Amino acid sequence: AQTVTQSQPEMSVQEAETVTLSCTYDTSESDYYLFWYKQPPSRQMILVIRQEAYKQQNATENRFSVNFQKAAKSFSLKISDSQLGDAAMYFCAYSTSGTYKYIFGTGTRLKVLA
Amino acid sequence: EAQVTQNPRYLITVTGKKLTVTCSQNMNHEYMSWYRQDPGLGLRQIYYSMNVEVTDKGDVPEGYKVSRKEKRNFPLILESPSPNQTSLYFCASSLIGAPGSYEQYFGPGTRLTVT
Numbered sequence: 001a002q003t004v005t006q007s008q009p010e011m012s013v014q015e016a017e018t019v020t021l022s023c024t025y026d027t028s029e030s031d032y033y034l035f036w037y038k039q040p041p042s043r044q045m046i047l048v049i050r051q052e053a054y055k056q057q058n059a060t061e062n063r064f065s066v067n068f069q070k071a072a073k074s075f076s077l078k079i080s081d082s083q084l085g086d087a088a089m090y091f092c093a094y095s096t097s098g099t100y101k102y103i104f105g106t107g108t109r110l111k112v113l114a
Numbered sequence: 115e116a117q118v119t120q121n122p123r124y125l126i127t128v129t130g131k132k133l134t135v136t137c138s139q140n141m142n143h144e145y146m147s148w149y150r151q152d153p154g155l156g157l158r159q160i161y162y163s164m165n166v167e168v169t170d171k172g173d174v175p176e177g178y179k180v181s182r183k184e185k186r187n188f189p190l191i192l193e194s195p196s197p198n199q200t201s202l203y204f205c206a207s208s209l210i211g212a213p214g215s216y217e218q219y220f221g222p223g224t225r226l227t228v229t
Contacts, residue, residue: 006156033216045157045204045220091156095216100145100164100208101172102218104157 002027004094006105013082014113020067021077021108023092031097034068034075039089039107048090051075053097079110087112116141118221120205126227127195135190135224137205144210146188147172147218148180150201157204163188164210195228202226 003026013019025034036048051059051068058066063083067076079086092105118139127133139146147162149172159172163182177199179191188207192199202225206218 004156035216043202043223045206045218047217050217093157100147100162100210100216102147102149102157102159103173104149106154106156 002029002094002096002103004092004103004105006092006108008108009106010109010111012111012113013079013086015082015084017082018078018080019082019110021079021090021092021110023075023077023105025073025075025092025094025103027073027094027096029096033095033097034066035093035095036064036066036075036077037091037093037104038086039091040085040087045091049077082112084112084114086110116219118205118207118219120203120221120224122224123222124225126229128229129196130194133192133195133226135192135203135205135226137188137190137221138186139188139205139207139219140186141207141209141219142185143207143219144185145215145218146182146205146207148178148188148190149204149206150174150199151204151223152201160190160203195226197228200226200228 032053034051038046063080089107094103148160149157161180163169205221208218209215
């Protein structure tokens, strides 16, 4: 069975600094999707970034980028120039292509210090 | 505005009293799904649907029912709620087989308390 592990329950970063959130997953599939979702205090789930496993190039969305290491089954999220509005719970998620079953990690709470 | 709506947003009920949480999307998405979020456990998938009249179990389906009679609606039914179903529930939807598929749009969440 697929699993997603986020080993950092909580992290802090100084405003304007860079932080990396870790995510590892376990699967025997070769074609799948990985996601990072942000959940601010409003509880709304917001897609931050997605990565297709068949793409070697790491996905980037403005200040957010991923380090996708397929062989190591690692999918970390880097947030550059951290802003107060980045403070939230971040969830890593996985879905096998074609199944639409999703597995979420337990989340990392990010605090941004002014 | 493209959105997923859930009702009610907050619900306090008693053990055994049947309830339904509604979910509706206006994006013509084929795929819809229900999750529950519990502290320390992240989000866990309850049921999902690939299209009308097509539903399948997620990881934690026990104690829940769903139906998909219309493309836009995917209600979650708790026939006999128990305190261990106290949780935050999310509905989500996405396209299938098209650019943007797998990108789920989430509803605002329903906070359910069962006493």
